[in-house]
Amino acid sequence: MSNRFGGTGVSISELLAGPPRVANVGVEDLARPLEALGVPVESVDWRPPALGDEEAGWKLAGLIADPRIEAANSETIERMLAVQPVWADVRPAADVLPELAADRLLLHAGPPIEWERMCGPMQAAVIGAAMLEGWAGTPAEAARLASSGEITFGPCHHHDAVGPMAGVISASMPLIVAEDARTGRRAFSNLNEGQGRCLRYGALGDDVMDRLRWMSRRLGPSLAAALRTLQEPVNLKVIIAQALQMGDECHSRNVAASAQLTRRLAPALARHADLGGIEALEFLAANDYWFLNFSMVTGKLATMAGHGIPGSTVVTALARNGADVGIRVSGCGDTWFTAPAPVPDGLYFPGYGPQDANPDIGDSAIAETYGLGGFALAAAPAIVGFVGGTPQEARRTSEAMALITAGRHRDLQVPALNFAGPPLGIDCRAVLDTGIEPAITTGISHREPGIGQIGAGITHAPMACFADAIRAFGLPGAAGVPAR
Amino acid sequence: MSNRFGGTGVSISELLAGPPRVANVGVEDLARPLEALGVPVESVDWRPPALGDEEAGWKLAGLIADPRIEAANSETIERMLAVQPVWADVRPAADVLPELAADRLLLHAGPPIEWERMCGPMQAAVIGAAMLEGWAGTPAEAARLASSGEITFGPCHHHDAVGPMAGVISASMPLIVAEDARTGRRAFSNLNEGQGRCLRYGALGDDVMDRLRWMSRRLGPSLAAALRTLQEPVNLKVIIAQALQMGDECHSRNVAASAQLTRRLAPALARHADLGGIEALEFLAANDYWFLNFSMVTGKLATMAGHGIPGSTVVTALARNGADVGIRVSGCGDTWFTAPAPVPDGLYFPGYGPQDANPDIGDSAIAETYGLGGFALAAAPAIVGFVGGTPQEARRTSEAMALITAGRHRDLQVPALNFAGPPLGIDCRAVLDTGIEPAITTGISHREPGIGQIGAGITHAPMACFADAIRAFGLPGAAGVPAR
Numbered sequence: 001m002s003n004r005f006g007g008t009g010v011s012i013s014e015l016l017a018g019p020p021r022v023a024n025v026g027v028e029d030l031a032r033p034l035e036a037l038g039v040p041v042e043s044v045d046w047r048p049p050a051l052g053d054e055e056a057g058w059k060l061a062g063l064i065a066d067p068r069i070e071a072a073n074s075e076t077i078e079r080m081l082a083v084q085p086v087w088a089d090v091r092p093a094a095d096v097l098p099e100l101a102a103d104r105l106l107l108h109a110g111p112p113i114e115w116e117r118m119c120g121p122m123q124a125a126v127i128g129a130a131m132l133e134g135w136a137g138t139p140a141e142a143a144r145l146a147s148s149g150e151i152t153f154g155p156c157h158h159h160d161a162v163g164p165m166a167g168v169i170s171a172s173m174p175l176i177v178a179e180d181a182r183t184g185r186r187a188f189s190n191l192n193e194g195q196g197r198c199l200r201y202g203a204l205g206d207d208v209m210d211r212l213r214w215m216s217r218r219l220g221p222s223l224a225a226a227l228r229t230l231q232e233p234v235n236l237k238v239i240i241a242q243a244l245q246m247g248d249e250c251h252s253r254n255v256a257a258s259a260q261l262t263r264r265l266a267p268a269l270a271r272h273a274d275l276g277g278i279e280a281l282e283f284l285a286a287n288d289y290w291f292l293n294f295s296m297v298t299g300k301l302a303t304m305a306g307h308g309i310p311g312s313t314v315v316t317a318l319a320r321n322g323a324d325v326g327i328r329v330s331g332c333g334d335t336w337f338t339a340p341a342p343v344p345d346g347l348y349f350p351g352y353g354p355q356d357a358n359p360d361i362g363d364s365a366i367a368e369t370y371g372l373g374g375f376a377l378a379a380a381p382a383i384v385g386f387v388g389g390t391p392q393e394a395r396r397t398s399e400a401m402a403l404i405t406a407g408r409h410r411d412l413q414v415p416a417l418n419f420a421g422p423p424l425g426i427d428c429r430a431v432l433d434t435g436i437e438p439a440i441t442t443g444i445s446h447r448e449p450g451i452g453q454i455g456a457g458i459t460h461a462p463m464a465c466f467a468d469a470i471r472a473f474g475l476p477g478a479a480g481v482p483a484r
Numbered sequence: 485m486s487n488r489f490g491g492t493g494v495s496i497s498e499l500l501a502g503p504p505r506v507a508n509v510g511v512e513d514l515a516r517p518l519e520a521l522g523v524p525v526e527s528v529d530w531r532p533p534a535l536g537d538e539e540a541g542w543k544l545a546g547l548i549a550d551p552r553i554e555a556a557n558s559e560t561i562e563r564m565l566a567v568q569p570v571w572a573d574v575r576p577a578a579d580v581l582p583e584l585a586a587d588r589l590l591l592h593a594g595p596p597i598e599w600e601r602m603c604g605p606m607q608a609a610v611i612g613a614a615m616l617e618g619w620a621g622t623p624a625e626a627a628r629l630a631s632s633g634e635i636t637f638g639p640c641h642h643h644d645a646v647g648p649m650a651g652v653i654s655a656s657m658p659l660i661v662a663e664d665a666r667t668g669r670r671a672f673s674n675l676n677e678g679q680g681r682c683l684r685y686g687a688l689g690d691d692v693m694d695r696l697r698w699m700s701r702r703l704g705p706s707l708a709a710a711l712r713t714l715q716e717p718v719n720l721k722v723i724i725a726q727a728l729q730m731g732d733e734c735h736s737r738n739v740a741a742s743a744q745l746t747r748r749l750a751p752a753l754a755r756h757a758d759l760g761g762i763e764a765l766e767f768l769a770a771n772d773y774w775f776l777n778f779s780m781v782t783g784k785l786a787t788m789a790g791h792g793i794p795g796s797t798v799v800t801a802l803a804r805n806g807a808d809v810g811i812r813v814s815g816c817g818d819t820w821f822t823a824p825a826p827v828p829d830g831l832y833f834p835g836y837g838p839q840d841a842n843p844d845i846g847d848s849a850i851a852e853t854y855g856l857g858g859f860a861l862a863a864a865p866a867i868v869g870f871v872g873g874t875p876q877e878a879r880r881t882s883e884a885m886a887l888i889t890a891g892r893h894r895d896l897q898v899p900a901l902n903f904a905g906p907p908l909g910i911d912c913r914a915v916l917d918t919g920i921e922p923a924i925t926t927g928i929s930h931r932e933p934g935i936g937q938i939g940a941g942i943t944h945a946p947m948a949c950f951a952d953a954i955r956a957f958g959l960p961g962a963a964g965v966p967a968r
Contacts, residue, residue, distance in 0.1 A: 247731060255730065258747075259740070264769055266769060270765055285747050
């Protein structure tokens with residue numbers, strides 16, 4: 001009897017000559033009655049495209065394999081890969097973003113959000129920043145200013161910047177200035193405060209405020225001075241390349257990159273003891289998250305280069321404000337496509353649990369848009385330990401992410417992927433078509449203001465963002481979509 | 485027809501009813517004629533115990549599974565695991581080993597060897613050390629002193645010390661002093677010179693000598709001063725534990741451990757700019773091999789604790805002098821069991837090849853006796869790239885080493901081994917029984933004096949050392965073997 005099932009050359013009698021062979025596609029429960037009768041069932045993991053969203057599904061069908069989109073996505077990937085991110089400077093935020101002081105503006109993580117809808121940790125970070133700037137003497141006064149409209153708010157992403165967790169950036173905070181050596185384009189991030197009780201996790205208190213003031217007064221200036229004396233500029237992509245060989249995925253694990261960057265900078269910092277160089281070395285000796293903000297600013301520079309390509313379905317921003325997750329898509333202009341933020345799966349510090357967790361927050365998922373974090377999880381098996389996983393699961397996550405991306409890194413390699421580059425450039429079409437949501441490694445904040453970090457884990461960007469983007473997507477020249 | 489082949493219940497006629505099923509055990513060539521006739525042959529990789537050495541084989545048969553040996557080996561492992569290696573000090577060698585100055589003594593890597601039999605790189609290192617000590621003004625004069633007996637030689641291992649490659653230690657060189665925090669026992673190693681043109685690889689020249697003099701005058705004193713100001717002592721095992729999660733196997737790859745140790749020490753070094761602290765930070769910023777000598781001294785401290793246990797067949801030293809490989813065994817006193825040193829398989833720097841390579845050299849294989857290097861290769865897939873291998877091969881090497889060891893690390897873990905500890909404690913019996921030679925990751929020196937490193941790769945400790953050890957091994961109380 002032929003093994004072929006269906007098609008020409010198999011008669012009905014041949015088909016019925018043997019026992020039935022059953023394949024069950026999609027919902028696994030439908031296989032249960034047959035299994036109960038002893039019939040072997042081959043289950044296939046399948047979900048309808050666009051998770052059954054009919055409008056997005058039909059739209060998607062017309063976009064799959066369109067050569068214009070393929071070309072636009074390739075162009076997006078090439079532009080992202082071509083960026084050579086150099087650490088150019090450390091400057092007070094108001095020096096590079098004068099609107100912060102002029103407009104009493106505070107930047108925050110994620111898509112736009114007003115004070116009333118901000119989650120606890122973000123409100124706490126706003127209060128801390130207002131006090132840091134001297135706009136308010138007490139938390140209550142700061143909250144009053146914020147709610148009365150005397151402080152204005154804007155997403156970091158609207159100012160070429162990114163900030164982890166609450167992502168609040170104010171005028172006096174020192175910023176990393178990263179520059180694409182090929183184009184001179186610049187992007188910004190704040191400096192990392194370390195772990196535990198930090199403003200970005202919504203912690204407040206003298207310890208938090210003292211550290212922020214020290215960062216403005218001593219850390220920033222000593223770093224800036226040290227940078228100026230380096231013989232060769234620091235190429236952040238080179239450090240990321242090393243770190244991916246050293247157990248970092250450069251989002252939730254940054255130990256190797258932090259140690260490498262500190263070792264590189266140490267002699268220059270030591271020469272600026274007067275400006276705070278030795279204190280800076282003490283701070284850096286214990287900050288395993290130090291490189292996170294450099295990884296983020298690298299991702300921001302790359303996605304800025306990849307943004308605005310007509311016909312591209314590649315994601316160029318993925319950010320959470322603690323209430324909503326938002327994405328921007330290269331070919332969809334500056335629109336944010338948002339959905340409610342989920343609570344991450346994670347490992348909690350003693351005494352805390354999921355009921356205490358704030359929904360997903362921070363611009364740090366810019367790392368994932370650049371092929372790091374969850375996309376490079378194979379590089380960092382220690383991370384999956386957060387949620388009881390194995391190195392094999394970490395590798396499978398990276399492999400799954402390759403199903404929803406338009407390219408791969410060429411200069412970066414992951415040993416556990418047989419030295420292949422991490423997958424890069426989330427393609428909204430592929431997310432909808434496969435039903436695979438982008439994996440994000442992340443820290444977890446307490447939902448109440450003032451407390452801080454309570455864990456770390458893994459989460460996913462919600463499908464609804466990608467469905468919305470596909471619904472809104474238009475090819476250049478098509479009705480209603482202006483060609484560039 | 486039964487599937488069982490042989491045994492009761494299968495008649496000759498049953499046996500001959502089907503086509504033949506052939507298993508070929510050992511030499512694969514014996515299967516070729518049958519394969520040529522189209523007969524499928526199952527080849528089994530098998531070598532006779534002790535590689536066919538009849539005396540050692542019979543001796544081995546009597547030692548396998550002896551409960552007294554099992555107990556002695558377990559005790560050896562426990563003592564090795566209990567060591568808490570702390571970086572206690574940096575001191576001129578003559579301070580801690582006064583015999584170096586008193587006897588015009590130079591230490592060298594590997595088992596004992598006289599000047600005439602020393603390989604090119606070791607003779608070059610002797611010449612450089614004699615000039616460093618001011619015993620000679622020219623290489624020719626130094627060579628005359630060495631050959632006339634006016635310089636004496638002894639293995640590092642005979643002085644509780646270890647040195648990589650040529651391993652030459654002279655009176656004025658600064659030594660790492662490592663101490664077991666539980667017992668106060670001390671072991672020593674020299675400081676790592678970096679990569680490329682170094683005395684330990686047999687390079688000579690003003691660059692090499694200037695660096696050595698700077699290390700004595702500035703690097704050693706600034707490190708010693710920095711160490712004294714640390715609030716907490718540096719536990720080297722903690723750094724090794726971190727590094728195994730970061731792509732190091734702590735023999736041929738030490739990037740992560742070097743960066744971590746440097747970051748830890750940086751503030752304290754910065755505070756001793758007068759003694760050379762900033763120069764030290766500059767040197768450490770670029771020395772990816774810095775931690776190798778710390779890894780070695782940790783292995784030496786552990787194997788010293790495990791040495792001298794009656795009835796133990798565990799290897800407590802594995803060292804090469806560029807002519808011979810030698811091992812010492814815990815239950816065999818201070819005897820060296822030696823065999824000719826092989827040339828490593830490796831990746832060569834441009835312009836060099838195996839014909840230029842010196843046979844295997846250095847005390848650094850003490851790392852392998854402590855479960856690092858080739859035994860922890862799964863942690864460092866980047867290393868196998870030296871010889872064109874894959875991450876899977878790196879993992880298989882660690883798994884193979886587990887077949888010839890008496891235990892596993894508990895405080896150290898390797899992600900790619902599903903977070904199991906690297907195998908630890910080479911059991912001479914298992915090496916002979918399985919025919920598996922210990923894998924060693926190593927640097928490669930040019931065979932001519934004065935040139936230096938030309939590559940890096942993987943080699944194996946020769947079976948003959950282990951066969952000799954088993955032949956000489958005696959249980960305590962047995963004829964001819966004094967009980968302790």
